[in-house]
Each structure stands twice: as structure tokens, then as C-alpha cells.
Amino acid sequence: MQKPSDEQLVAYVDGELDDAAQAEFDAALTHDAELRARVDGLQSSAQILRAAFDPILREPVPERLLAAARGETLSEVVDFATAHDKRKGRGAAGRPWMQWAVAAGLMGLMIGGGAGYFAAPTPTNQAVANLASANWLDNIAGYHKLFVNAGADDLALVDVPANDTDAARKAVQKLPSDFRLPNLQPWGLQFQGARYLIVEGQPATQLFYTTDNKTLGPLTVVVGTTNRPDLAPTFDRRGDLNVLYWRHHGHAYALVGAADIGYLWNISNDIEYQLDAI
Amino acid sequence: MSASVSDQLIAVLPRLRRFARGLTGTAAEADDLVQAACERAITRAHQFQEGTRFDSWMFRICQTIWIDQIRSRNIRKEAHEDEGLNVGTDESMRRVEARIALREVQAALATLPAEQRAALLLVTVDGLSYKEAADVAEVPVGTIMSRLARARVALQAKLEAGGHARRSEG
Numbered sequence: 001m002q003k004p005s006d007e008q009l010v011a012y013v014d015g016e017l018d019d020a021a022q023a024e025f026d027a028a029l030t031h032d033a034e035l036r037a038r039v040d041g042l043q044s045s046a047q048i049l050r051a052a053f054d055p056i057l058r059e060p061v062p063e064r065l066l067a068a069a070r071g072e073t074l075s076e077v078v079d080f081a082t083a084h085d086k087r088k089g090r091g092a093a094g095r096p097w098m099q100w101a102v103a104a105g106l107m108g109l110m111i112g113g114g115a116g117y118f119a120a121p122t123p124t125n126q127a128v129a130n131l132a133s134a135n136w137l138d139n140i141a142g143y144h145k146l147f148v149n150a151g152a153d154d155l156a157l158v159d160v161p162a163n164d165t166d167a168a169r170k171a172v173q174k175l176p177s178d179f180r181l182p183n184l185q186p187w188g189l190q191f192q193g194a195r196y197l198i199v200e201g202q203p204a205t206q207l208f209y210t211t212d213n214k215t216l217g218p219l220t221v222v223v224g225t226t227n228r229p230d231l232a233p234t235f236d237r238r239g240d241l242n243v244l245y246w247r248h249h250g251h252a253y254a255l256v257g258a259a260d261i262g263y264l265w266n267i268s269n270d271i272e273y274q275l276d277a278i
Numbered sequence: 279m280s281a282s283v284s285d286q287l288i289a290v291l292p293r294l295r296r297f298a299r300g301l302t303g304t305a306a307e308a309d310d311l312v313q314a315a316c317e318r319a320i321t322r323a324h325q326f327q328e329g330t331r332f333d334s335w336m337f338r339i340c341q342t343i344w345i346d347q348i349r350s351r352n353i354r355k356e357a358h359e360d361e362g363l364n365v366g367t368d369e370s371m372r373r374v375e376a377r378i379a380l381r382e383v384q385a386a387l388a389t390l391p392a393e394q395r396a397a398l399l400l401v402t403v404d405g406l407s408y409k410e411a412a413d414v415a416e417v418p419v420g421t422i423m424s425r426l427a428r429a430r431v432a433l434q435a436k437l438e439a440g441g442h443a444r445r446s447e448g
Contacts, residue, residue, distance in 0.1 A: 052383035068316035069287035
């Protein structure tokens with residue numbers, strides 16, 4: 001046979017050739033030492049590759065991935081499709097959560113396909129609520145990292161993107177009616193989108209902001225409801241992230257970022273003022 | 279999301295983690311990628327076509343997110359898997375060797391173009407057929423053959439240059 005191409009050779013090693021071509025290779029290998037060496041080399045490197053990665057299959061799977069697979073990290077999105085069906089035919093009066101109002105000047109920003117979230121029933125999965133209550137700081141820190149790793153261009157991570165499309169503009173009408181988007185432009189922070197999650201067992205919105213200021217870096221702001229008593233701004237850390245969180249009159253707030261805590265205190269003061277959350 | 283989808287997701291998690299580790303080069307990024315893939319799958323569960331392979335669908339989601347990310351960020355990461363290399367601890371020598379082998383192979387993988395790396399992981403590591411890998415990558419079988427051949431030849435050369443193959447045989 002003629003000297004085979006790399007494609008043919010690899011396909012032979014992988015058993016992907018048809019029977020006739022496979023037999024032709026088998027015959028050639030009996031008298032072609034160079035061909036045999038090439039095949040041996042490819043088989044050997046494939047074995048090394050498999051052997052290197054196979055131990056990963058026996059590693060314990062992190063709990064956060066199991067939770068994600070169960071839909072417990074994005075509990076509302078789990079039921080998104082179902083909620084979409086349920087909300088058909090329901091008016092604004094049927095929305096059970098907060099009566100949010102998007103400030104008129106921000107209407108162009110707050111658009112996207114997340115409207116169904118607000119029309120959806122309050123989560124009933126107790127396991128979800130318990131998990132969220134126990135781990136909400138971990139969760140929002142985790143989502144902050146996902147957002148930072150993905151970059152602002154990956155709209156898969158946001159339920160309400162900040163870009164402007166006609167289709168999304170229609171959806172803005174269904175956003176929570178008293179929602180006010182913190183304007184952090186004075187800090188050089190640009191709003192990029194929002195994501196829905198659970199904070200202390202209640203629905204919440206995580207807002208993503210980016211900036212060119214490397215000292216400050218990207219930030220996320222979480223605003224949600226809570227049944228727990230008021231709490232003064234409290235500092236915590238999650239890995240390399242600073243987290244500042246507080247509760248005020250039935251709302252829970254958190255600010256997450258790698259920025260110096262001094263920045264976060266000042267920004268949190270601004271948010272508290274804007275959202276009447278002092 | 280139906281329980282069956284959740285069950286299928288959990289069942290495929292180890293393979294997704296292995297695939298993602300090969301794509302990203304680090305455990306932390308791989309798990310972030312798998313989490314993002316799970317969440318995307320959940321939000322788009324209604325798009326999964328019954329009767330098709332669930333694992334292929336998840337591989338496709340995983341690959342799409344990853345390629346979108348590296349394209350948008352224009353990054354080509356070098357693989358560094360330094361965690362856990364504590365020779366002299368209770369960790370068995372076998373596990374240490376396995377991690378060293380993984381690091382060397384990942385370093386070789388990291389030099390390959392993204393699409394070639396994905397094809398290699400799908401076919402050579404996970405054992406998908408060319409047709410199945412082509413479905414995941416949403417390209418013709420011939421493209422997978424071409425990517426795979428270039429990747430395999432390059433990988434072999436890099437491993438031999440690094441002495442891995444010779445050590446393994448010795």
C-alpha cells in the first residue's frame with residue numbers, strides 16, 4: 001500500500017476504517033517496520049493520555065457540582081421552563097414576589113429573558129432553601145468567580161443581560177416593579193447584567209458590574225428578600241474575595257469583589273443610600 | 279427540571295470533569311466550567327432531544343462554553359496543575375506519579391489548538407466514535423479526523439520530546 005496519511009493512520013489505530021482498509025493496514029504492518037513504528041507510537045501516546053486522565057474519574061465530585069446538577073445552585077432557573085408555561089395568562093397582579101419598579105432611566109439597561117422568574121412560584125424545595133441558607137455567601141462568591149472567569153461577553157451566565165435588543169426590551173415589562181438598579185457609574189462600574197439566585201432561602205438578584213479600574217476590579221451586588229432580622233454591614237472572606245453583607249427591613253444585601261475592603265465599605269454606603277437600605 | 283435529567287447530569291459529572299480538566303488545564307477552572315455547563319443544561323433542559331445521547335449533549339455544552347470563553351478572552355492558557363504535589367506526605371507514590379503524569383500530559387495538551395484538544399479528549403480519552411465526536415463538535419466527520427490526526431501526531435512528538443513515552447515503556 002502507499003504510505004498512508006496521518007488521518008488514515010490515526011483512523012486505523014482508532015478502528016475507524018472500513019473492513020477492507022483495516023485489512024489492508026493489517027497486511028502492510030506485517031512487512032513494513034516503519035509503519036509498525038508509527039502505529040506503535042500513536043497507540044503508546046494514546047495510552048499515556050488515557051492513563052493520565054482516568055484517575056480524575058475516581059476523584060470525589062465536589063458538592064457544588066452535585067448541587068448544580070440537582071438544580072440547587074440556580075433554583076429558580078431549574079423551573080424556568082415550567083414557570084414560563086405557568087405564567088402564560090397570568091397578569092401582573094398574579095406576581096407573588098416583590099412589586100418592583102425599574103427606574104425609567106434604567107429601562108434600557110434592565111432587559112432580557114428573565115421575566116419568568118418573578119412570575120414563578122416561590123421555591124418550595126426545602127432542600128434548596130436549606131442549602132441556600134447555609135451556603136449563600138459561598139454561592140454568591142462562586143457566581144462572582146464564574147462571572148469574572150467567563151467575562152462580560154458570556155451572557156449565558158446572566159438572566160437579564162445589559163445589552164439592548166427588541167425582544168429583550170419586551171421582557172423588561174415583566175421585571176419586578178420596585179427594583180432599582182444601583183448606579184455605580186461614579187465608581188467607574190458599568191452594569192453588565194443580572195442573575196437570579198437564592199439568598200437565605202429567598203429569591204434574590206445578583207447584579208454584575210465591571211470596570212477598567214484594575215484596583216477595583218469587577219463587583220457583584222446581591223439584593224434579595226429575607227425573613228431574618230436586620231444586620232449591620234458585616235465583613236467576611238471567601239477565598240480571595242471580600243464579601244460585605246447586611247440586612248435591612250426584609251431585604252438582604254451583599255457586595256462581592258476582590259477590591260480592598262475600604263472600597264467596598266464606601267460603595268456599600270452608596271448602595272445603602274440609593275436603595276434606602278440604611 | 280425533571281429528576282431524570284438531574285440523575286443523568288450527576289451520572290455524567292465524572293466524565294465531564296475529566297473532559298473539562300483536559301480543556302482548561304486546572305482543576306478549579308474545570309469545575310467552574312462543569313458548573314456553568316450544568317447550569318446551562320438546566321436552563322435549557324427543554325432543548326434536549328429525547329432519544330439522543332445525553333452525554334454528548336453535555337460535552338457539547340461544555341465545549342461551547344469553553345470555546346466561547348477563550349475566544350472572547352483571547353487566551354491560550356498554559357496548564358499548571360501544581361496542587362497536591364506534596365511528595366513525602368501520606369499521599370501514595372502512585373497518586374503522586376499519576377498527578378505528575380497528568381501535569382506533563384496537560385502541558386502537552388495546552389499547546390494544541392482548542393478544537394484539536396477537544397477532539398482528542400472526546401475520542402482518545404472518552405472513547406467516542408468519530409461520528410459521535412463530530413456530533414458534539416457540530417462539524418463533519420472529516421474535520422474530526424483531520425483535527426484528531428494533527429493532535430495525535432503533535433501529542434506523540436511532544437510526549438516523546440519530554441521523555442514521557444520512554445519512561446513509561448522503561
